[in-house]
Amino acid sequence: MNYYPLLEIQGFGAEVQLANFPSNGDYESPINPVVVYAAQTTGSHWSIYDCGELLPWETRIYSRADLNGEENPLESIFFFMSEQSLPNILSALPMPSLFQNTEPAWRGNLRVVGNGTVSSYSGDYPDSLAKLENATLLSLSPMIQKCPGITTRVLIINLCLCPTIREVEARLITLAERSTLQTYRLRTNRVNVLSVDENLVHSASATAVTCEGMTGIPVFVSYNLDRTMISMEHTHPPAEMMVFGSGSARRAIVRGLKDHFLEKGGN
Amino acid sequence: MASLFRFSNRVLDMIQHRLRLRAKSSHRFYNKVAPGATVSDLFLWRLGDQWITEFPLCNLSSLCFPMAPQGEVVVVRFFNAAGDFLKEWETVLAPFEEQTLKIKEQLYGITSDVFGTFCVFHAPTLKNHFLASQTNISDRGYVSYRRNTDQVSSYTHGNTYVLSRNNDEPNQTCFVRYASWRKHTYNLQTTLDDAVQTEVFISNPTKNRQTVTITQFFPDFQTTDTAVTLGPLESCLFTVEKLTRRIALSSHVFMLRPLVFKTYVNGFDVFHG
Numbered sequence: 001m002n003y004y005p006l007l008e009i010q011g012f013g014a015e016v017q018l019a020n021f022p023s024n025g026d027y028e029s030p031i032n033p034v035v036v037y038a039a040q041t042t043g044s045h046w047s048i049y050d051c052g053e054l055l056p057w058e059t060r061i062y063s064r065a066d067l068n069g070e071e072n073p074l075e076s077i078f079f080f081m082s083e084q085s086l087p088n089i090l091s092a093l094p095m096p097s098l099f100q101n102t103e104p105a106w107r108g109n110l111r112v113v114g115n116g117t118v119s120s121y122s123g124d125y126p127d128s129l130a131k132l133e134n135a136t137l138l139s140l141s142p143m144i145q146k147c148p149g150i151t152t153r154v155l156i157i158n159l160c161l162c163p164t165i166r167e168v169e170a171r172l173i174t175l176a177e178r179s180t181l182q183t184y185r186l187r188t189n190r191v192n193v194l195s196v197d198e199n200l201v202h203s204a205s206a207t208a209v210t211c212e213g214m215t216g217i218p219v220f221v222s223y224n225l226d227r228t229m230i231s232m233e234h235t236h237p238p239a240e241m242m243v244f245g246s247g248s249a250r251r252a253i254v255r256g257l258k259d260h261f262l263e264k265g266g267n
Numbered sequence: 268m269a270s271l272f273r274f275s276n277r278v279l280d281m282i283q284h285r286l287r288l289r290a291k292s293s294h295r296f297y298n299k300v301a302p303g304a305t306v307s308d309l310f311l312w313r314l315g316d317q318w319i320t321e322f323p324l325c326n327l328s329s330l331c332f333p334m335a336p337q338g339e340v341v342v343v344r345f346f347n348a349a350g351d352f353l354k355e356w357e358t359v360l361a362p363f364e365e366q367t368l369k370i371k372e373q374l375y376g377i378t379s380d381v382f383g384t385f386c387v388f389h390a391p392t393l394k395n396h397f398l399a400s401q402t403n404i405s406d407r408g409y410v411s412y413r414r415n416t417d418q419v420s421s422y423t424h425g426n427t428y429v430l431s432r433n434n435d436e437p438n439q440t441c442f443v444r445y446a447s448w449r450k451h452t453y454n455l456q457t458t459l460d461d462a463v464q465t466e467v468f469i470s471n472p473t474k475n476r477q478t479v480t481i482t483q484f485f486p487d488f489q490t491t492d493t494a495v496t497l498g499p500l501e502s503c504l505f506t507v508e509k510l511t512r513r514i515a516l517s518s519h520v521f522m523l524r525p526l527v528f529k530t531y532v533n534g535f536d537v538f539h540g
Contacts, residue, residue, distance in 0.1 A: 017457050017458065019454075019456040019457065019513075021454055021456070022454065023453060023454055023455075023456055024451065024452065024453060024454070025452065025454070059456075059457070059458050059513070104453070104522060104524065106456070107456050108456070109456065109457035109538075114533075114534065115533060116531055116532035116533035116534065117531040117532070117533045117534030117535070117536070118461070118462075118529070118531055118534075118536050119421065119534070119536050120457075120536055120538050121423075121538050121539075122456065122457060122538055122539060122540060140325070140330050141409070142323035142325055142365050142408075142409060143323075143409055143422050145419065145420060147418065149418060150418060150419055175329075175330070175333075175363040176336075176362065176363040205363065205364075205365070206325065206363050206364070206365045220422065222419055222420075223419060224418045224419050228533035228534055229417055229418055229419035229421075229533065229534040230419065230421075230534060231411075231419050231420060231421040231422050232422075233409060233421075233422040233423055233424060233538075234424075235409075235424075236407055236424060238330070238331075240405070240407050241327050241330060241331055241404065241405060241407075242331065242397075242400075242402045242403065242404060242405060243300075243306050243402070243403050243405040243428055244297075244299075244300050244306070244402060244403045245302065245400060245401035245402035245403065246400065246401050246402065249400035249401055249402055250400070250402050252400070253331055253332070253400060253402070256332070256334065257330065257331060257332070257333055260333040260334055261333065
């Protein structure tokens with residue numbers, strides 16, 4: 001099962017476009033109708049909202065308006081597709097569904113809508129990541145734009161199968177000195193929006209975002225004052241800096257670098 | 268013959284589906300890369316009157332082994348739209364250093380092409396770290412595009428391993444496999460008709476000629492096929508017809524996914540399929 005977060009940033013529209021066809025396959029592959037649901041945590045259970053059927057080969061854009069105002073306006077929304085009909089309360093999010101077992105992954109187009117422009121990326125929040133309740137996050141990204149008049153927000157998307165809400169701390173650090181530039185309080189099962197203090201970042205060298213106790217997908221969004229231009233892209237996990245060879249050796253390298261930047265980081 | 272191909276594709280898809288073969292097995296689409304070689308995605312550059320392309324170069328060796336920060340030699344190789352080699356540029360990054368690669372400065376006076384590709388190879392000074400772990404350092408970095416009048420650069424990451432290079436050898440190697448007996452179709456899972464203009468960038472990641480069929484789907488269920496034949500590392504920027512709802516790409520190359528530029532009234536969007 002893949003989940004598709006609504007990336008809501010104050011002052012912008014947020015949309016998710018879902019397609020009921022696979023990324024890879026010939027046109028004769030069997031495709032069934034699915035129901036698109038939206039999930040929102042209450043802290044004790046998942047509220048599930050039926051957003052209607054999506055027919056084979058159909059695409060549709062979803063937003064908060066598809067929940068008809070019945071949802072909590074303060075909580076994030078995660079869309080997903082299901083071949084089975086679901087009750088409107090769940091104690092845990094549904095586990096993998098075979099129909100989305102494709103390569104490349106079955107993606108949605110996650111969009112931020114500005115003034116006469118849109119920025120998007122094709123992505124998903126896979127259930128394999130949602131299973132990790134207590135993991136860590138390290139984003140080694142050069143995507144903070146250090147130009148006057150440009151604002152950068154870092155979105156940390158987290159989703160867990162269980163609806164529990166936990167608070168954790170994240171830090172923006174310098175890579176070389178591991179000095180903490182900013183600290184943030186993040187929450188599980190939310191699209192967390194972090195502000196970046198331009199004054200701190202301007203004078204800093206390369207930076208990273210770290211978080212212990214919660215994993216997630218970091219997304220960097222930059223925009224100008226009148227919101228006519230937006231950039232949005234997610235970052236690769238650190239493991240993507242290596243390829244091939246022994247998987248266990250690569251995991252050991254990632255463990256080592258995470259130990260360095262997370263556990264021993266910060267002043 | 269075509270129906271036989273379709274049938275074999277379906278059988279293979281069903282086996283793959285049943286056995287739940289997916290991401291971890293994707294390495295079967297690549298030839299073996301020598302231990303210690305460095306790997307790069309093939310990135311698009313856009314220039315001309317309108318476009319500016321930049322690439323933040325990061326010292327990946329120090330990020331992988333921050334306990335033993337090391338300098339790194341970075342070699343960037345540029346290609347034109349036909350896939351011909353244009354030039355090589357080298358720089359040295361101090362531990363944790365970031366430098367901005369400005370493509371316009373690099374290619375000034377060298378080519379009149381308005382787009383092409385480049386790759387980024389990292390040579391750690393402490394090569395033994397990667398050799399010992401039998402893995403390869405790879406740059407999947409973030410390319411930024413902006414038009415001359417734009418304030419904001421739009422980033423997109425690399426999405427396909429394409430080239431490797433042994434640091435002792437001057438040239439790069441394409442290590443992406445393809446299967447001449449099997450066609451792969453990639454369906455872009457988003458629509459295109461909300462933009463003023465949509466351009467789709469594709470490149471041939473293999474060392475052989477490949478034909479890619481771009482199918483455009485229109486709202487009235489009509490389709491148009493356009494076949495594009497590309498030499499090794501050759502690339503193409505295809506302007507999608509107005510009213511095209513979505514596209515699919517068919518070729519013998521697995522994971523041949525496009526880079527999409529959608530122009531809106533004010534800004535533009537760039538993303539990987």
